Amino acid sequence: MDKVTVMKISQLSQKSGLSKFTIRYYEKIKLLDKPQKDQSGHRNYGAKDVEIVNWVTCLKKSGMPLEKIKTYTKAYKDNDANKVSELLDIHLMKLKKQQKDIEHYIEITEKKLKKLKGA
Amino acid sequence: MDKVTVMKISQLSQKSGLSKFTIRYYEKIKLLDKPQKDQSGHRNYGAKDVEIVNWVTCLKKSGMPLEKIKTYTKAYKDNDANKVSELLDIHLMKLKKQQKDIEHYIEITEKKLKKLKGA
DNA sequence: TAACTAGTTAGAGTATAGTCTAAGTCAAGC
DNA sequence: GCTTGACTTAGACTATACTCTAACTAGTTA
Numbered sequence: 001m002d003k004v005t006v007m008k009i010s011q012l013s014q015k016s017g018l019s020k021f022t023i024r025y026y027e028k029i030k031l032l033d034k035p036q037k038d039q040s041g042h043r044n045y046g047a048k049d050v051e052i053v054n055w056v057t058c059l060k061k062s063g064m065p066l067e068k069i070k071t072y073t074k075a076y077k078d079n080d081a082n083k084v085s086e087l088l089d090i091h092l093m094k095l096k097k098q099q100k101d102i103e104h105y106i107e108i109t110e111k112k113l114k115k116l117k118g119a
Numbered sequence: 120m121d122k123v124t125v126m127k128i129s130q131l132s133q134k135s136g137l138s139k140f141t142i143r144y145y146e147k148i149k150l151l152d153k154p155q156k157d158q159s160g161h162r163n164y165g166a167k168d169v170e171i172v173n174w175v176t177c178l179k180k181s182g183m184p185l186e187k188i189k190t191y192t193k194a195y196k197d198n199d200a201n202k203v204s205e206l207l208d209i210h211l212m213k214l215k216k217q218q219k220d221i222e223h224y225i226e227i228t229e230k231k232l233k234k235l236k237g238a
Numbered sequence: 239t240a241a242c243t244a245g246t247t248a249g250a251g252t253a254t255a256g257t258c259t260a261a262g263t264c265a266a267g268c
Numbered sequence: 269g270c271t272t273g274a275c276t277t278a279g280a281c282t283a284t285a286c287t288c289t290a291a292c293t294a295g296t297t298a
Binding site: 138140141144148158159160161184185186 | 254255256257258263264265
């Protein structure tokens, strides 16, 4: 049998951009599952974990609080497709609202700048 | 002389959407100036204060931390137009990055949803 | 074998941004 | 003149999300 991608916490940290502290913290608050450990008790992560962590980061960066992300990943792990779509639909609406807000803030900021530089 | 708009903290709270606690908190951390007080020691706010608070809210909602907002409002009060434009330019760039990121997250989310609903 | 590196744990500490409480003052209406 | 309601203060408390420390272990390298 050939080896599947297996990595320790440092590599997952590098790949995901999250610190080792944060990864362990996410495990502590049960946002991430406890991974398998090797004979020394060190965490072993695979490609699937990278995928999950990156998706969590995506949700987090778009403003979803960790508790909500937890609900989402739970539904995901439970294969509850209905719940997942429902949550993503809501998330999508929020993103679109955010998009509008930011557009608005850009306008305001540009107006302020124009006024400032014109004066 | 006719009366200029004068309001107490409750009305400023209503007009701005910030809680009374938050307004006093912003004063405490020196984000907002101490307003004038009436004979009973109650804060009096004017139209200019509403404007400032709304602008602070705008900056905050677009992700600027309070400490940064403080720097900005300081430059604004100092009439340091150069500093203000500089800060707003940086802010604008961040907003545009945010806009791109959100666009990206919307795409990802829509893709996930399509996959989920198609399957 | 001794040092070095990377990992482990529980739990303490930090940063940011509020949020609320207790105890009090003051003006208006009944 | 007393209750009611809106205000005042200092300071304690909460929530969210990390971030780090101390004390330890296990494997590798000179």
